[in-house]
């Protein structure tokens with residue numbers, strides 16, 4: 001199964017390529033190519049599908065697009081957040097549905113909104129150790145349908161009924177079940193430890209860092225405007241079409257959440273989470289989305305030996321975690337300096353930033369944090385502020401506010417757009433950064449291929 005290349009040839013490939021940034025060890029790792037299904041607003045075009053169907057479409061699309069022979073693939077890893085219990089190892093089920101040979105091991109990972117980043121970084125680990133030469137990493141989320149449970153009392157009674165010995169005991173348990181049927185437990189996009197929704201936390205964060213409602217609305221309009229231009233300009237070439245069967249069969253070829261609006265219209269929207277004085281609305285928040293993604297990741301040597309032209313180097317990554325109550329969505333501020341500096345680079349060396357847009361106010365708060373002496377000294381132990389990121393370098397093809405945010409799939413989309421923008425903008429280094437539940441975050445350094 002394993003086709004690990006020899007140590008000496010790995011070294012030769014490393015020497016032949018661009019010198020990696022910083023202290024990267026192990027073989028050069030490349031993003032060969034990546035795809036995603038269209039990202040669509042939940043409850044619309046994909047509403048009757050399952051998350052596994054979308055992941056299957058992304059895996060199949062990747063195979064079609066790259067032409068990679070299944071025989072070359074050592075492992076498949078997929079991320080997801082809200083799990084469908086019938087497909088708990090969704091990577092395996094999707095791979096089998098997509099026609100992958102059953103001999104390829106597959107496993108599923110989860111780390112909230114950065115789950116497909118985890119899939120990618122696990123793939124990098126597998127390549128670094130020599131366990132694998134080629135791994136597919138992806139992720140999926142279908143928020144159109146989420147597991148809704150009976151409440152605890154009903155569940156307990158349902159499990160207990162099998163053990164009830166007498167008709168009277170059965171009747172009592174039956175009554176308990178009926179009594180609790182109408183108060184189900186709905187999953188919430190909320191922190192378990194604090195009970196606070198992401199939206200509420202994003203609103204508090206914007207207020208803490210002095211981000212006004214107008215700034216948030218303007219940033220949202222920017223995201224939609226850039227995404228629309230990117231789509232019109234053919235930049236969303238990572239999308240693979242999805243055929244949706246049903247009464248009215250349709251082939252979905254594009255994202256459907258991009259919606260350029262005016263400041264006047266946006267200013268009329270009511271706060272979505274902190275009522276009545278909050279600043280986060282439906283338009284300056286990412287919306288609930290269905291979609292999936294997949295990336296083919298190889299050692300450079302293996303990719304070249306098998307005739308692939310990689311899109312980019314995956315140079316390194318960094319995870320961070322902090323207080324999930326007051327710094328829940330602040331990870332980009334923590335992780336951006338870390339990933340840049342541990343790679344031996346400076347802020348000015350980075351040509352492209354792809355920052356996950358959970359909420360407009362959250363992105364802007366992170367940018368303010370990086371430009372704040374007080375924040376950088378007090379919370380990050382720095383001697384002063386890290387500096388302000390150049391807005392011209394950030395999310396120039398739109399972001400999660402406009403393209404959408406299927407939790408488990410977004411990480412691969414960020415990496416794909418970073419690699420695509422490096423090529424188009426003739427840059428060398430890109431940093432992607434994203435926040436996630438639990439106060440987590442990830443940063444990844446990507447380098448243009450062939451610079």
Ligand SMILES: CC(=O)SCCNC(=O)CCNC(=O)[C@H](O)C(C)(C)COP(=O)(O)OP(=O)(O)OC[C@H]1O[C@@H](n2cnc3c(N)ncnc32)[C@H](O)[C@@H]1OP(=O)(O)O
Nearest residue numbers: 113189198199259261272282283285286287288358435436
């Ligand atoms: C680490 C992380 O990523 S954390 C982030 C995790 N993600 C989240 O927490 C998801 C956050 N988002 C949500 O929960 C939902 O999208 C909400 C609650 C914000 C909004 O949901 P809904 O109320 O169903 O939104 P809906 O689409 O109906 O929009 C509400 C109104 O805003 C309007 N609107 C929404 N977006 C736009 C836009 N871009 N331009 C103009 N108007 C808009 C709608 O037309 C609608 O107006 P109407 O009431 O006149 O019809």
